[in-house]
Amino acid sequence: MVYLDNAATSYPKPPAVLDAMRAAIERIGASPGRGGHRQAIEAGRAVFRCRAAVADLIGASEPERVAFTKNATEAINTALCGVLRPGDRVVTTDIEHNAMWRPLCRLARTGVEVDVVPAEPDGTVDPERMLRAIGEGTRLVALTHASNVLGALVDVRPIAAAAHAAGALVLLDAAQTLGERPLDVEGLEIDLLAAPGHKGLLGPQGTGFLYVGPRVDAIEPLTFGGTGSRSEEEQQPDVLPDRLESGTLNLPGIAGLSAALSYLAEHGDAVRASVRQRTAELVTGLSEIAGVRLLGPREGAVRAGLVAFTLGQTDSEEVAAALDQRGVACRGGLHCAPQAHRKAGTLDRGAVRLSPGPFTSAEDVETAIRAVDALAREVLP
Ligand SMILES: Cc1ncc(COP(=O)(O)O)c(C=O)c1O
Missing domain, CATH: 3.40.640.10 (Type I PLP-dependent aspartate aminotransferase-like (Major domain))
Known part of the structure; x- marks a missing residue:
């Protein structure tokens, strides 16, 4: 997983x-x-x-x-x-x-x-x-x-x-x-x-x-x-x-x-660099998938370590459940922040959020992107 x-x-x-x-x-x-x-x-x-x-x-x-x-x-x-x-x-x-x-x-x-x-x-x-x-x-x-x-x-x-x-x-x-x-x-x-x-x-x-x-x-x-x-x-x-x-x-x-x-005091620089790198990889990889709409700042802009997206008109909780079936644990829905969804125009179907941590590898990100890509081909016309 x-x-x-x-x-x-x-x-x-x-x-x-x-x-x-x-x-x-x-x-x-x-x-x-x-x-x-x-x-x-x-x-x-x-x-x-x-x-x-x-x-x-x-x-x-x-x-x-x-x-x-x-x-x-x-x-x-x-x-x-x-x-x-x-x-x-x-x-x-x-x-x-x-x-x-x-x-x-x-x-x-x-x-x-x-x-x-x-x-x-x-x-x-x-x-x-x-x-x-x-x-x-x-x-x-x-x-x-x-x-x-x-x-x-x-x-x-x-x-x-x-x-x-x-x-x-x-x-x-x-x-x-x-x-x-x-x-x-x-x-x-x-x-x-x-x-x-x-x-x-x-x-x-x-x-x-x-x-x-x-x-x-x-x-x-x-x-x-x-x-x-x-x-x-x-x-x-x-x-x-x-x-x-x-x-x-x-x-x-x-x-x-x-x-x-104590762990962060010792490894904090590496943790921060790694989360930033994985986040950038997610932004790049997801933005290349047809039907994916990324929420938040453009590629390259300053963002925290999370990337939310929609897949066509598909309900985000269905997307998250399908990704779970493919071995990717992520969150769909309204993320306890309905106002942010109203702003993004996703109040009806929510968004799927991928958020890496310090132990997320480049291969993990690739796996997730492949899973979203496969799902996009399956559910989008
Ligand atoms: C921006 C923001 N504020 C507050 C919270 C609440 O954090 P906690 O679950 O520790 O109460 C969260 C949790 O997702 C959050 O993302």
Whole structure:
């Protein structure tokens, strides 16, 4: 089986991830931040090591500003619900994943004003358009770094600069870019960065994080409860990351993520080069197949490691199922981002998405392209 669904979750994981998860269960076992015995202290250290590694990766000088979540969705919800209040204005785009779009729609019903800036048809976001929308009185600019359907990379720097000039905060959804693209939260002035641990970072499912920058003066948690700290107080502690980390942490997941981050620290350049190369091969190969329409930026343009396409008028889930029969694991349908499909004109039949990972070989890509080509000959007139 050729696995080309890394945009959903990366597979396989580096073997060290499995070893670290097993060791966390077998040899540490205890609850981090709860109890003073040696195993609990070791668990706390393992969590801190991972926090420091995440901070290092994203250019954050204070690791305690990284709060662990169970995925990117939880991180995005925490950021949006944590900083937006009725009467606030938020500027976003019309290509957001439902992880961003659904909480925004819910917040709109509570009196938050949601201003949606249209992205370009290929998924790029025109900074000028964003600048015009931001204006005075915007509390938050919330957008994806790359659409999970269109793949175009968004140029964050000018948007963040305009947001800050207007006194707004910036939330970036890096679900499709972190690990594949360098991101420096302090250099780019990103106030809130939400990311999964289980996609480009190569960690296990059940991991993710939210970075909360120093400009965010107050953030309300999504959940309240035990933090292992200040237990005598009725209120949730103000201090990060405790404020956002209620309940027992996912120690095996976090230990696995740590190992994945060590892997990336060692092999990151090769990983990024390989994913870029495989993505380019997919774009070239697919664009040569009659009946295939590629979504997103043109060949050679900057795109995240995913390529979505349609095959004539065929339903994308049927195409994905037929590719599965031919040994290619990929995703069809609406990819939790109906707005991006509306933009691409594929809301009716969705799109098929091929997304390589660091362990995808050139032969895997060839296999996938041959399978799409064979299917195109079969189903198209
Ligand atoms: C752009 C984008 N944002 C958010 C998410 C949600 O990520 P998670 O599944 O980790 O919650 C995804 C997942 O596909 C995504 O592609």
